[in-house]
Every structure is written in C-alpha cells, then in structure tokens.
Amino acid sequence: MTVAVLRFGGSNCDRDAVRALRDVGVDADLVWHEDGLPEDPSGVVLPGGFSYGDYLRAGAMASRDPVMADVRAAAERGIPVLGVCNGAQVGCEAGLTPGAFTTNASARFQCEHVHLRVENADTPWTRGFEEGEVISLPIAHGEGRFEIADDRLDRLDDEDRVLFRYCDADGETSSGSNPNGSKGAVAGVLGGSPTVAVLMP
Incomplete structure (x- = not known):
C-alpha cells in the first residue's frame, strides 16, 4: 500500500x-x-x-x-x-481536527526556524521523541496562528491531543517564543483519533 x-x-x-x-x-x-x-x-x-x-x-x-x-x-x-x-x-x-488557523499576530508572513516542545510522545506521529523533548523545525506561513475557544483548548489538553507547543531552546513557553501568537502556543493537534493530526511547522 x-x-x-x-x-x-x-x-x-x-x-x-x-x-x-x-x-x-x-x-x-x-x-x-x-x-x-x-x-x-x-x-x-x-x-x-x-x-x-x-x-x-x-x-x-x-x-x-x-x-x-x-x-x-x-x-x-x-x-x-x-x-x-x-x-x-x-x-x-x-x-x-478542532480549532482554526488564522492570520499571524504579526500580520505578516513569517519564515524562520522555531523550537517546539513535544507534548505527547505516545502517538503514531511522535513515538520517536520523548515527552518534553525540544526540536527545531522551520515555519513559513502568514496564517499559522492556532485559535480555539478556551474550554475546547482545556479539553484538548485534558485528552492529551496537543502534539507540540512553540517554546524556546530550553522548552519554556512565552509570548517571545510563540512566533505567530497561537492560543496556548499550540503548533500541532490530534483529531478525534490519534491517527489524524495537523501540524503548522
């Protein structure tokens, strides 16, 4: 196949x-x-x-x-x-998957390398990583800001459906390490099953 x-x-x-x-x-x-x-x-x-x-x-x-x-x-x-x-x-x-991707907080196209923290290493997409591991990937987007209602983001966290978060080289999240202003610094999420995923970087 x-x-x-x-x-x-x-x-x-x-x-x-x-x-x-x-x-x-x-x-x-x-x-x-x-x-x-x-x-x-x-x-x-x-x-x-x-x-x-x-x-x-x-x-x-x-x-x-x-x-x-x-x-x-x-x-x-x-x-x-x-x-x-x-x-x-x-x-x-x-x-x-839940949520939506909207215009970057900077209102401009961004092309750069970013750090991501692995939030869930127990999925088909992340089994090669350790939870909490920091990796580096490129971004190139103008509409990469993840948006979702606060209660739905809480549910994603509770259900371990957040795959990656933007962070700094030490794995810390802050507004400075969130390149597009994504809600909760989310960079990738799972759908209703762990075999469905979306990733912005």
Missing part, C-alpha cells in the same frame, strides 16, 4: 512530502485531487503550499473539494491522515 500525498492547485510542498516519505522507506505517490483517493491508501498527507491561492481563507476552498469527503472517510476507517502547514489549515477547515 502507498501513502497518498494530495496535490491541489497551488500546492508546492507535495514533492517534498513524497521525497521525505521515500527517504524513510515509505512508499508514497502524488495524487491529483480531481482523481480522488486511491482505494485503501496506507496513509494520506495534506501538504503545504497555497491551495487555491489561499482565497477566502487559507485552506478554505481545498477543504470543500470533493476529495476531502474521501479523506474524512479514510480517517474514519483509521487510515493515518497528516496535514502540514497549508495541509493543517485544510484539515482544520475540513473538520478533521
């Missing part, structure tokens, strides 16, 4: 996703959104880029593409689904 990396008009990190997967021994292929998902893929990746030019809101139009019904159905069958950057925006807009 093969991981399907979905390509929308405006995707630009789709080939990077395929190469990264193949580099770690995972079979992966690009799938044009109009072709629909292959039957029973081993996973689905929603890659970064600017799907549909980010018109309306980042990820809004791609989230309503007919292929996303296939993605939701795959997620409900337990097939792993990962949204990265623009794919995270698409995933949230499609209801795969």
Whole structure:
C-alpha cells in the first residue's frame, strides 16, 4: 500500500512530502485531487503550499473539494491522515481536527526556524521523541496562528491531543517564543483519533 500525498492547485510542498516519505522507506505517490483517493491508501498527507491561492481563507476552498469527503472517510476507517502547514489549515477547515488557523499576530508572513516542545510522545506521529523533548523545525506561513475557544483548548489538553507547543531552546513557553501568537502556543493537534493530526511547522 502507498501513502497518498494530495496535490491541489497551488500546492508546492507535495514533492517534498513524497521525497521525505521515500527517504524513510515509505512508499508514497502524488495524487491529483480531481482523481480522488486511491482505494485503501496506507496513509494520506495534506501538504503545504497555497491551495487555491489561499482565497477566502487559507485552506478554505481545498477543504470543500470533493476529495476531502474521501479523506474524512479514510480517517474514519483509521487510515493515518497528516496535514502540514497549508495541509493543517485544510484539515482544520475540513473538520478533521478542532480549532482554526488564522492570520499571524504579526500580520505578516513569517519564515524562520522555531523550537517546539513535544507534548505527547505516545502517538503514531511522535513515538520517536520523548515527552518534553525540544526540536527545531522551520515555519513559513502568514496564517499559522492556532485559535480555539478556551474550554475546547482545556479539553484538548485534558485528552492529551496537543502534539507540540512553540517554546524556546530550553522548552519554556512565552509570548517571545510563540512566533505567530497561537492560543496556548499550540503548533500541532490530534483529531478525534490519534491517527489524524495537523501540524503548522
């Protein structure tokens, strides 16, 4: 079986996703959104880029593409689904995970390396890390600020569904280490099951 990396008009990190997967021994292929998902893929990746030019809101139009019904159905069958950057925006807009990604607090596009603290190491996405470990990843987004109601964020924390938080090199969170002003410094979250995740960096 093969991981399907979905390509929308405006995707630009789709080939990077395929190469990264193949580099770690995972079979992966690009799938044009109009072709629909292959039957029973081993996973689905929603890659970064600017799907549909980010018109309306980042990820809004791609989230309503007919292929996303296939993605939701795959997620409900337990097939792993990962949204990265623009794919995270698409995933949230499609209801795969709670919350929304909005304009950065700086109101500008930001491209830099950031530190993340691993909040939950007991998921398919984070088993290679230790809880509390600090890693460094790049960001490149203008609408990466995670927003969610306070009570829903509390529920995500209670259910261990926050994967990563922005932090400094020592693992401490503060406004200075939160590059886009995300609520609770959240950088990645799980959907209703641990096999569905979105990650902004």
